[in-house]
Amino acid sequence: MTDLTQDLLPEGLEDRLPQSAAAAARIQRAMLDAMAGHGYDRVRPPLIEFEQSMARRMDGVRTRKLFRFVDPKSLRSLALRSDMTVQIGRIAATSLADAPRPLRLCYAGQVARIAGDMLDPRREYQQVGAELIGADSVAAAGEIVELAIASLEVAGATGISVDFTLPDLVDTLADGPLPLDAATRETVRRELDAKDAGALVDAGGAAYLPLIHAAGPFEEAVERLAALDNTGALGSRIKGLRQIAERIKGRARLTLDPSERHGFEYQSWFGFTLYAEGVRGALGRGGTYRIGGSGEAATGFSLYPDALVEAVKADEPMGKRVFLPLGHDRAAADVLRAAGWRTVAALSDSDDGKALDCTHILSAGAAKPL
Amino acid sequence: MTDLTQDLLPEGLEDRLPQSAAAAARIQRAMLDAMAGHGYDRVRPPLIEFEQSMARRMDGVRTRKLFRFVDPKSLRSLALRSDMTVQIGRIAATSLADAPRPLRLCYAGQVARIAGDMLDPRREYQQVGAELIGADSVAAAGEIVELAIASLEVAGATGISVDFTLPDLVDTLADGPLPLDAATRETVRRELDAKDAGALVDAGGAAYLPLIHAAGPFEEAVERLAALDNTGALGSRIKGLRQIAERIKGRARLTLDPSERHGFEYQSWFGFTLYAEGVRGALGRGGTYRIGGSGEAATGFSLYPDALVEAVKADEPMGKRVFLPLGHDRAAADVLRAAGWRTVAALSDSDDGKALDCTHILSAGAAKPL
Incomplete structure (x- = not known):
C-alpha cells in the first residue's frame, strides 16, 4: 500500500501515518514547551510571502530553492517559505521592533524546497527553533546551545x-x-x-x-x-x-572543528551543529548572526526533527485504548478519558474492539482487559 | 508597526504575534487532544500535492482557488492544499485502505487559497478536523457532532x-x-x-x-x-x-434549516454548521459524505479556529514569568520551570526583569515578586 501512496505524491513529499504523526506531534510539543519554559514566546509567520521580501533576507544560494508562483491578487511573485528564521528576523525588525531586548522568540512549522539533496531527498520538512534577538554574546550563545540541547532531550533524543x-x-x-x-x-x-x-x-x-x-x-x-x-x-x-x-x-x-564553514556562511563568531545517537545526519544547527536588513545582533538555532521522528516512530506509544460497547455508560467513558484512556465507541453490533486496537472494554463502569 | 508588517506581507496573509500565536497553539492542542481521547489518530499529509490528484478528489469550484505551480522535478503541476479533508480521504483510500473500519482519523494544519471572500479576506488559515471513515449512520453522525462540540468546548468556545x-x-x-x-x-x-x-x-x-x-x-x-x-x-x-x-x-x-444547501453540495443525508458566541461567522461544518474516488461512506467535520483565536487572543494568558539574575542558582531555576514558571535569564547587568515582562525574580532559591 505504501508504494501506491508514494505514487500519488510528488517525489520528496509524504504522508505521516498515525505512529509517525504522533511522534512528530509529541516531539514538536516537547520542544516548544522547553522553549516556552525558558521565556521564548512563539510567533507564527505565514506559509507564503512576497518572494522579494523573503529573498532580501536570505542569501542568493538558498533563494534558488524556493517554490515560487505569481499571486493573482497582487500580480507579484510569491514564495513558499523554505526557512522560518528569516521570517522571525522580519517580525523582530518590524512588528516587534519596539519590544524590549533581548527578545526571545520561538517557532515551529512546515517548510518546503523545490529540490532535496543527496543525503536527504525530503522536499517538505518540519523546522522548530528559537531566536534570541538583540544579543550575540557568550552568555547568549551559552543560553542558546543549552536550550537546543534541552529541546532535544525532552523530545527523547539520546547520545546528543x-x-x-x-x-x-x-x-x-x-x-x-x-x-x-x-x-x-x-x-x-x-x-x-x-x-x-x-x-x-x-x-x-x-x-x-x-x-x-x-x-x-x-x-x-x-x-x-x-x-x-x-x-x-x-x-x-x-x-x-x-x-x-x-x-x-x-x-x-562536545567536539570542535574551528574551520568548518559549510552551512555557517552567514554566522558571525560562533556556530554549532547538533547530532543524536541513532539519528542520521545533523538534527539542527545554530549560532550568532546579524538579522538580514536590520543588522541587529542575534543568536539562535533551528532543529529539523524529521530524522528523529523516523528514528523513534516504530516505538511511539499510541495510548491505551478502551472499547465502549453500544449503550455504554457515557459518564463512565468521560471518567476514563479524563484518566488518560482513549475511548473507541461502537457504532453498530458488528464493531469489534480488538480489531480496533483496543486492549480493554468498558464494563460495569470500569476498563476490563479484552 | 502593525501597518508596516502588513505592508510587507501579501493581502490576506499575516503573522501571528505572541498572544495570538499562543491562543492558536492552545486551541489546536486542545482540539487534537479531544479527538485523540475519542480514539481519532492524527495523520499528517504534505502541504503540496499533484494538482491533478488533489483536484480529482475535489469539486471544480474549489479547485479554482488552489495556488498552483510547476514542479521542476516532475514537470507536473503542483498545488498548495486548500482543504485537508480530501487528503485524509486519499490516505484512507490508499495507505490505510486495509486498516479496520470504522477508521478514526484527525488532522490539523495550515491551508491556503488564492482568494479570500467578502466575509473573510484570509488566504491562509488553520484547519482542524476529524473523519470517521466507513460509516455514515445516525450513530456515526451523532459521534461526529458530539466530538465537534467537545472540541470547541475544550478550546474555550462558549454559547455553541x-x-x-x-x-x-x-x-x-x-x-x-x-x-x-x-x-x-x-x-x-x-x-x-x-x-x-x-x-x-x-x-x-x-x-x-x-x-x-x-x-x-x-x-x-x-x-x-x-x-x-x-x-x-x-x-x-x-x-x-x-x-x-x-x-x-x-x-x-440547536436549529434546523432542512433546505440549506450552500456549502453542503457534497454531503449526503446529513450536514451541520457550528457557531459560538462572540465569534464572527461559522466555526466549522461537517456531515455525512462519500469519499471522492473510493466512494466509501464517511462522516466528519472541519473546524476553522482562526476566528475563535481572534475573539480570545486579547485575554490569552502568557504564563507567569520569573527573572533569573546573573549567576542565579541553576537548580532552583529548573525547579521553578518544572512547577510551571517561565524563566527569563539575564544575559548582562543591563537586562531588566520588569521590562522583560517578569512579575517575579529568583532570589534565595524562590520566586519573589518584582
Whole structure:
C-alpha cells in the first residue's frame, strides 16, 4: 500500500501515518514547551510571502530553492517559505521592533524546497527553533546551545553531541596575524573547510595548515587551537568557547572543528551543529548572526526533527485504548478519558474492539482487559 | 508597526504575534487532544500535492482557488492544499485502505487559497478536523457532532450553537412524493436555499414552499417538517435528526434549516454548521459524505479556529514569568520551570526583569515578586 501512496505524491513529499504523526506531534510539543519554559514566546509567520521580501533576507544560494508562483491578487511573485528564521528576523525588525531586548522568540512549522539533496531527498520538512534577538554574546550563545540541547532531550533524543565552529576564524586571522588578500582568503576558507592540506598550501595558505588538525574532541582541540594562537587574536573566542562548553558539560559529547564553514556562511563568531545517537545526519544547527536588513545582533538555532521522528516512530506509544460497547455508560467513558484512556465507541453490533486496537472494554463502569 | 508588517506581507496573509500565536497553539492542542481521547489518530499529509490528484478528489469550484505551480522535478503541476479533508480521504483510500473500519482519523494544519471572500479576506488559515471513515449512520453522525462540540468546548468556545440540515432533501422528495424533472430540481434546490418563495413558485416548486418555513429552533422546526412529511419519505431522516439532537441536548443551542444547501453540495443525508458566541461567522461544518474516488461512506467535520483565536487572543494568558539574575542558582531555576514558571535569564547587568515582562525574580532559591 505504501508504494501506491508514494505514487500519488510528488517525489520528496509524504504522508505521516498515525505512529509517525504522533511522534512528530509529541516531539514538536516537547520542544516548544522547553522553549516556552525558558521565556521564548512563539510567533507564527505565514506559509507564503512576497518572494522579494523573503529573498532580501536570505542569501542568493538558498533563494534558488524556493517554490515560487505569481499571486493573482497582487500580480507579484510569491514564495513558499523554505526557512522560518528569516521570517522571525522580519517580525523582530518590524512588528516587534519596539519590544524590549533581548527578545526571545520561538517557532515551529512546515517548510518546503523545490529540490532535496543527496543525503536527504525530503522536499517538505518540519523546522522548530528559537531566536534570541538583540544579543550575540557568550552568555547568549551559552543560553542558546543549552536550550537546543534541552529541546532535544525532552523530545527523547539520546547520545546528543554538539560540534562547535568559529565561522569567522579565517577573517579574524587574515585581518590580524596571518594576512591574506581577498581572493586568497576565499580559497583558504574553502580548502580549510574541505580539509584539503595540499590545496591549502597550493593556494598560499600554508600558515593556516595547523588549523586542519585543530579539530576533534573539544578539550584537546581547543588546547591545540590556543597553542596556535600565539598573537592572542583568537583569545576572546577561545575563552567564549570554553565558557559555553562548561555550561553543557555532562549533557552532550562536545567536539570542535574551528574551520568548518559549510552551512555557517552567514554566522558571525560562533556556530554549532547538533547530532543524536541513532539519528542520521545533523538534527539542527545554530549560532550568532546579524538579522538580514536590520543588522541587529542575534543568536539562535533551528532543529529539523524529521530524522528523529523516523528514528523513534516504530516505538511511539499510541495510548491505551478502551472499547465502549453500544449503550455504554457515557459518564463512565468521560471518567476514563479524563484518566488518560482513549475511548473507541461502537457504532453498530458488528464493531469489534480488538480489531480496533483496543486492549480493554468498558464494563460495569470500569476498563476490563479484552 | 502593525501597518508596516502588513505592508510587507501579501493581502490576506499575516503573522501571528505572541498572544495570538499562543491562543492558536492552545486551541489546536486542545482540539487534537479531544479527538485523540475519542480514539481519532492524527495523520499528517504534505502541504503540496499533484494538482491533478488533489483536484480529482475535489469539486471544480474549489479547485479554482488552489495556488498552483510547476514542479521542476516532475514537470507536473503542483498545488498548495486548500482543504485537508480530501487528503485524509486519499490516505484512507490508499495507505490505510486495509486498516479496520470504522477508521478514526484527525488532522490539523495550515491551508491556503488564492482568494479570500467578502466575509473573510484570509488566504491562509488553520484547519482542524476529524473523519470517521466507513460509516455514515445516525450513530456515526451523532459521534461526529458530539466530538465537534467537545472540541470547541475544550478550546474555550462558549454559547455553541449547531444548525442541522438535510443536504439531499430535495432529491429525496423529488424521487418520491413530490416529483420534479432534473432541470426544475436544480432550480428548486437553489431557490429553497435562497429562501425566495416567489422564485420557487415561478420555477414550478410550489409544493416545496412549506419547507421554507420549516426552519428555526430544532424542536419546532422538526415538528413542522414531520407534519409536512405525510408520505413518510423523510421518516428515517427525521428520526435520525431527533436521535442526534438528543445526544447533544444541553450542550449546544440547536436549529434546523432542512433546505440549506450552500456549502453542503457534497454531503449526503446529513450536514451541520457550528457557531459560538462572540465569534464572527461559522466555526466549522461537517456531515455525512462519500469519499471522492473510493466512494466509501464517511462522516466528519472541519473546524476553522482562526476566528475563535481572534475573539480570545486579547485575554490569552502568557504564563507567569520569573527573572533569573546573573549567576542565579541553576537548580532552583529548573525547579521553578518544572512547577510551571517561565524563566527569563539575564544575559548582562543591563537586562531588566520588569521590562522583560517578569512579575517575579529568583532570589534565595524562590520566586519573589518584582
